[in-house]
Amino acid sequence: MKVKLDTSALRRSKWYEYLVRFVFGGAVTALAGIVAKRFGPELGGLFLAFPAIFPAAATLIEKHEKQKEERAGKDGEKRGRAAAGVDAAGAAMGSVGLAAFALIIWQGLPNSGLGIVLAGATLAWLATSVLVWKFRQIVCRRFRARHVRANRSNAMQSRLNIASHHGPSTTRRFDE
Amino acid sequence: MKEVLLRFVVGGVVVSAFALLGDILKPKSFAGLFGAAPSVAIATLILTVATEGKTYASLEARSMIFGALAFFFYAWLVSWLLIRRQRPVLPATGLSIMLWFACAFGAWYAVLR
Numbered sequence: 001m002k003v004k005l006d007t008s009a010l011r012r013s014k015w016y017e018y019l020v021r022f023v024f025g026g027a028v029t030a031l032a033g034i035v036a037k038r039f040g041p042e043l044g045g046l047f048l049a050f051p052a053i054f055p056a057a058a059t060l061i062e063k064h065e066k067q068k069e070e071r072a073g074k075d076g077e078k079r080g081r082a083a084a085g086v087d088a089a090g091a092a093m094g095s096v097g098l099a100a101f102a103l104i105i106w107q108g109l110p111n112s113g114l115g116i117v118l119a120g121a122t123l124a125w126l127a128t129s130v131l132v133w134k135f136r137q138i139v140c141r142r143f144r145a146r147h148v149r150a151n152r153s154n155a156m157q158s159r160l161n162i163a164s165h166h167g168p169s170t171t172r173r174f175d176e
Numbered sequence: 177m178k179e180v181l182l183r184f185v186v187g188g189v190v191v192s193a194f195a196l197l198g199d200i201l202k203p204k205s206f207a208g209l210f211g212a213a214p215s216v217a218i219a220t221l222i223l224t225v226a227t228e229g230k231t232y233a234s235l236e237a238r239s240m241i242f243g244a245l246a247f248f249f250y251a252w253l254v255s256w257l258l259i260r261r262q263r264p265v266l267p268a269t270g271l272s273i274m275l276w277f278a279c280a281f282g283a284w285y286a287v288l289r
Contacts, residue, residue, distance in 0.1 A: 004202045013199065021195045022188035029187020029219045030180045036224070041232050042288045045239025046280040048217040049247045053191055055269035057198070057211060058254070062265040083204055084265045085258030090208015092251035099244035101214045105221065105237035114225045118218065129209040136205075 001137065012064050021053050028052035049098055054091065058084040093136060097129030179227070187219040212247055239288055246279035 028050050036044020062080035069076030104121040198210030217240060224233045253275055257268040 001203050001206075003206050005200050006202050007200050009199045010196075018192060018196075022192045025191020025195075025215060025219075026184035026186075026188030029191070029216050030184040032216060032220050033180065033183045033223070036236060041224075041228075041235040042239050043284060045236030046243040046246070046284060048214075048220055048236060048240040049212075049243030049280075050216065051211075051247055051250055051269075051273065051276060052216055053195060054211055054251070054254075055266060055273070057195060058258075058265050058269045061204075078262065081258045081262055081265060084269075085255045086204040087208040087211060088251045088255035088258060088269075090205040091211035092248050092255060093205075094209035094212030095244050095248040095251055097209070098212050098214055098217075098247060099241050101217065102237045102240035102244055105217075106234050106241065109225075109230045109234040109237065114222070114230070118221065122214065122218070125214050129212070133206055133209060 009064070012067075013060070017060055020056050024053045024056055049095070049102070051091075054088075058087060061087050090133070093132040094125075094129045096132045097125040097127075100128040101125040179223070183219065183223055186223060187216055190219040191215040212244075212251065239284065242283035242287065243280050245283065246276045249279050250276040 028047065029052075032044055032047035032050070035047055062084045065083040066076035066080035069079045101121045101124060104124050105117060108117040108120065194210050194213035194215040198207045198213070201207040201210065217237075220236070221233050224236060250272055253272045254269050257263040257272065258265065
């Protein structure tokens with residue numbers, strides 16, 4: 001599957017949807033700072049990987065997908081949930097990259113400049129996330145292909161079994 | 177108070193920028209990668225290095241590794257609840273945050289404390 005840019009999604013979003021993300025993002029960043037000040041960096045650091053805007057973002061994805069389906073005259077509820085679920089699966093893959101980001105900052109920051117470490121860690125996040133995503137795609141494609149082949153061979157086997165149970169007339173029909 | 181406000185604004189801007197990127201990318205599973213973007217971390221680390229120094233910020237980053245693992249379990253659970261169990265989005269994403277807290281604080285208690 002190819003990665004594409006689709007700017008039409010920006011037109012579907014309302015101004016308050018951007019505001020919600022801004023507020024949630026800002027609130028969690030402020031909270032991480034407050035927790036670190038009050039309880040120390042070991043506890044505050046956990047919040048640097050807090051799923052800050054995830055519930056809001058998933059709700060928006062469901063809403064947009066639902067509206068799209070309903071415009072096409074279909075029931076969008078199931079489709080909306082599935083779309084949000086696929087987004088969550090992507091976030092699970094992205095979290096592996098997030099751990100790589102943190103590892104590079106932890107190891108690199110005491111000995112190097114912030115700019116270079118931050119740039120390297122962000123690149124590592126992107127590269128790791130994309131690699132995990134690509135790997136999952138390859139595994140899923142192979143699994144699906146094997147599943148289809150197994151289904152086909154099962155169907156063929158059951159047809160042959162039916163044919164042998166029904167005697168020569170049915171067998172003849174298969175042979176014709 | 178001034179510092180909290182600054183964190184709020186910088187965090188809001190960086191998180192919104194990554195969310196915008198996630199909005200315009202397709203397919204959905206790829207865009208989802210940006211749901212786990214290091215947006216809060218970037219905003220926090222810039223400000224923390226300026227005020228508390230590099231050692232303090234690197235300690236935060238070490239804890240963040242466990243936060244990211246907790247994020248993995250959280251996102252995996254949400255994905256399972258929405259795709260396999262067809263649960264409503266807001267309760268599934270909201271209540272599953274308890275799992276993030278359990279994993280993150282469990283790791284902090286076991287390893288970092």
